[in-house]
Amino acid sequence: MMPRWEPDGVGRLQAAAFELFAEQGFERTTVAEISRRAGLTQRTFFNHFADKREVLFGLGSEFQREIVRELVACAGTLPPLDAVVRALQAASDAMFEERRAVVKRRYEIIAANPELQERELRKQAELTDAIAAALRGRGLDPETALLTASAGMLVQQTAVRRWTQPAESRPLRELLSDALHSLRTIAAHATDQWVASPET
Amino acid sequence: MMPRWEPDGVGRLQAAAFELFAEQGFERTTVAEISRRAGLTQRTFFNHFADKREVLFGLGSEFQREIVRELVACAGTLPPLDAVVRALQAASDAMFEERRAVVKRRYEIIAANPELQERELRKQAELTDAIAAALRGRGLDPETALLTASAGMLVQQTAVRRWTQPAESRPLRELLSDALHSLRTIAAHATDQWVASPET
DNA sequence: GACGTTGATTGCACAAACTGAAATCAATGA
DNA sequence: TCATTGATTTCAGTTTGTGCAATCAACGTC
Incomplete structure (x- = not known):
């Protein structure tokens, strides 16, 4: 029933990254920031994407x-x-x-x-x-x-x-x-x- | 006369990097290692090259x-x-x-x-x-x-x-x-x- | 010959990117 | 009931890359 976590973590990370990159640029955005906005941790980000660029x-x-x-x-x-x-x-x-x-x-x-x-x-x-x-x-x-x-x-x-x-x-x-x-x-x-x- | 430092620091860094990359691959070579072999410091490496790849x-x-x-x-x-x-x-x-x-x-x-x-x-x-x-x-x-x-x-x-x-x-x-x-x-x-x- | 300037190098402190290993714990299914 | 699965987390650690101040031989000038 109620899943243990909010669904579609990957999608949330992608969306958060897209927004932040558009708002403030790629370099000025940290992986920690992206993960926070997606309600996840930095480590989870790197579980899904090989590096910071790959999310795009x-x-x-x-x-x-x-x-x-x-x-x-x-x-x-x-x-x-x-x-x-x-x-x-x-x-x-x-x-x-x-x-x-x-x-x-x-x-x-x-x-x-x-x-x-x-x-x-x-x-x-x-x-x-x-x-x-x-x-x-x-x-x-x-x-x-x-x-x-x-x-x-x-x-x-x-x-x-x-x-x-x-x-x-x-x-x-x-x-x-x-x-x-x-x-x-x-x-x-x-x-x-x-x-x-x-x-x- | 006698220069303060060994000449051609850039060339030595390039040569050291080329050797080490060929010997053990790019990923398994650290910038500290390259610099050491060239008789220089990591900081000096980054004075000459914007990042680790650029040396090639x-x-x-x-x-x-x-x-x-x-x-x-x-x-x-x-x-x-x-x-x-x-x-x-x-x-x-x-x-x-x-x-x-x-x-x-x-x-x-x-x-x-x-x-x-x-x-x-x-x-x-x-x-x-x-x-x-x-x-x-x-x-x-x-x-x-x-x-x-x-x-x-x-x-x-x-x-x-x-x-x-x-x-x-x-x-x-x-x-x-x-x-x-x-x-x-x-x-x-x-x-x-x-x-x-x-x-x- | 004193003296200020130049410039390649260095040390230090630090942010950020990534990694390996072990732990958590709802869900699932046997 | 209970072992398993798997996405997530915590934590400790390495490496890349940067800003800033300090060093000090060489060089040119007075």
Whole structure:
């Protein structure tokens, strides 16, 4: 019946941390403070999160599962990079599109602190690896898989950057298409001869 | 004449840290230990480096200056991405090519520790921004500049990854050309129609 | 040659991030 | 009834990182 503790300790810690980081910044917030607001102890915080940064990155693994799911579900006839961007579009529709405000505030928190930016970059790298693994599962060689996954994530970052800007109001799905188009244009802009190694 | 202290404290700290990280790993090495081996104190370590990770990233800023220098020096007629890869080739020739062994050991140390990987990613992001700034200086709009710089860094990472593998013996310059070619192939592999947004 | 300034280094005291180990105690189920 | 489970707590400890004042050889100036 009556549980021994208030439910959802993890959620309370995440919410408390989000509020405090937004109010007074990441550095000026201590783990003790977060835990106190959530009605828990510092030690409990570290039972749930490996470190102070990690509390902001709960959605990451969900997004990763979603993308990989979409990617393996997607028809194998599509060129790899298109398949990746398709999966990103589907996952973004499912998880980002309706939460623009929250996602944006979260990015502002991260943008305001170098440590958090580092962690964000690491999460993106892990996601890149997961996508590359899925592509290898489709038969791509490891090199191409990783390069394709990286290019896909580059498209994702470009699109999300615009999506979180005040002036922008178009759906993330469209911005992903645009970013892919931009990357293609930049990559195709010249022939290889300019950078060929001299007399190999 | 006789200096008050042994010369090059920074260099001694870097060397001591490099050795200890290689011997026993990053986590199992304390700052006190590094400082002791360098004949200095912990406090002095933190006078020179903002944190424990930073001691491994001294060359980063040099490489950044070198690339930007090459980039602004390079003829403005070249397509942006080609100019970036050209600059990377020049900088790599000047700073990496003859130190393969050291660079490789350094990457092994970084690969063995998540915290160091995060810092490495941050340095790459900073380098990306510096390249983008140089491209804006050439008249590119900010969006394209950042995307081009990111694509260039993707080429760089792909090339360096191969360069540090045991089987590989070709010069980094060539691997950069190859990686650029791979990226172009992947990007060009299909038309945009597949990912166009449905009935906007 | 006296003398003030500079600057790399140090000692000390301290906040905050993390960790390992043992203890608590409602809930659960056999 | 009773052993087990598991989220939470307490506590003691290590390590990272910082602020501040002090040291003292070297250096330039008068």
